[in-house]
Amino acid sequence: MAVPPDPRDLPGPFRYRRTIEVRFPDTDAMGHVNNATFLTYIEAARLGYFEAVMGRPLPLAAHGASESMILAEARLTFRSPAYYGETLTVEARVGRIGRTSFTQDYRVLAPASRYGRARLVAVADAVQVMYDYTSERPIPVPEEMIVACERYEGRRLRDL
Amino acid sequence: MAVPPDPRDLPGPFRYRRTIEVRFPDTDAMGHVNNATFLTYIEAARLGYFEAVMGRPLPLAAHGASESMILAEARLTFRSPAYYGETLTVEARVGRIGRTSFTQDYRVLAPASRYGRARLVAVADAVQVMYDYTSERPIPVPEEMIVACERYEGRRLRDL
């Protein structure tokens, strides 16, 4: 009899995945990747995800865009250490899209290596808010982005 | 009529607080402190908290200790940007202490400065697990640590 998947593992399909090579200074004196680094890995997957979905890089306020997305909340669960010498895989998907915000899920996986067996390293979920830097207010998630995400994920994402 | 405190602000007293000066590379091309840096600020408060409570630095596996605490889960809410040139205050407290784990709350505050008014920058809560690196298993939170935390916080922290 099959064991049902643990919801804390964020089971289910992830279409988007990318690899991230651990850099030596990603580690700390504990010998493994520092906890804060995982927010950086997840950020790389978030930016890559929207580039894959939209077919172009995400407009960044850093590059002059007046409308962009803001990370409002992030929750990480650390499952297993990761080491220098490993190339990790980070998976990302959009969960639900609300009026001005949407959720994302992330999984960080390590392959079998001389540092350990294949394993789930961390999972995370996050809330992003669409934001207008000129008016300094949240704005509706653009319809073009909703359509692109739903097409990419192959399912309805918008609430209601 | 007083507005009741918003529980998302983690209201209530924090006895422990420390300042953290924003370093220039804590910022990113958005112009403000990068989201991952907040896990570093919180880590500094966690290490400082236990040094204040126990009266000595936390034994770190990095320095040869076989028993230490592991960050199992962290949830951050980003409330307002922080900037280079600001000295932030990070508050920390222990929430509840279970058999092998305990929770902590954190608040990151910016003072009024030429970069903005006094404001709540981020709040976070985290779960830590006491861990034996030799047996690779969780271990009970040491009674000495529970007593020291309860004395420091001035209230009962252990779950029944």
Place this chain on the structure above:
Amino acid sequence: MAVPPDPRDLPGPFRYRRTIEVRFPDTDAMGHVNNATFLTYIEAARLGYFEAVMGRPLPLAAHGASESMILAEARLTFRSPAYYGETLTVEARVGRIGRTSFTQDYRVLAPASRYGRARLVAVADAVQVMYDYTSERPIPVPEEMIVACERYEGRRLRDL
């Protein structure tokens, strides 16, 4: 008979010094502070130096200034490891001021601690260029800055 100072130690007086607390993720899996972190420590001393000399924060292109200084060259010599738990002292001084550039010297020192005896951790020297971000060209070091540096250091700094 006194041993003459080793010129590689950048001997001589430093009027400016500031402390920097080692953060845990400044370390790497070697157990000590990662080499790249020292450029961050030196940057903090550079920004602090000019704030002390000029009596106000350095105008940063990051904050809208059109004229600022650019790090053109840096040379670091690593003398001894530094550890988490240590508060380092970083010393800085201006060496010589040319037409559009000037040199700086830096020393990073660790106090006696449970991690080791008092010691010279690293020395560095650097070349900065005054730069106009609008015209994208080097510009003369402002006379006001030369005067302020010479007053602070108590000696002539400009070439010729």
Place this chain on the structure above:
Amino acid sequence: MAVPPDPRDLPGPFRYRRTIEVRFPDTDAMGHVNNATFLTYIEAARLGYFEAVMGRPLPLAAHGASESMILAEARLTFRSPAYYGETLTVEARVGRIGRTSFTQDYRVLAPASRYGRARLVAVADAVQVMYDYTSERPIPVPEEMIVACERYEGRRLRDL
């Protein structure tokens, strides 16, 4: 008539090269890659270089090796900014091998992209020392490593 190569550009062949994707927090509030990050890029090339030359990962003290190499000195020249969204190429070669130390040269290059034309971003040279962590003393560069480097570079590297 050909312009002779500028020796400050570290001209000449580099057999080893690897790509490095700029991560968003590699940048700072100036909008481009922070200067300290280049020491991290160079470290990645150094570790990759010896893995390519020796056919196996460099034994790291971080992973229990008692003999390893220590970065003794590094000099960086910053030539042009690099941006998030760029994938850089880092070239590395061994210069000369002495009794207990050896030199390396590095070049960081950006391809033509929407952020700028193809350009030299930074050059660096460094001195590494072979070190025995048990005796805490420099040790001779292993003959096996000299032979492997000379075979890889296709020229004599050892002094005299």
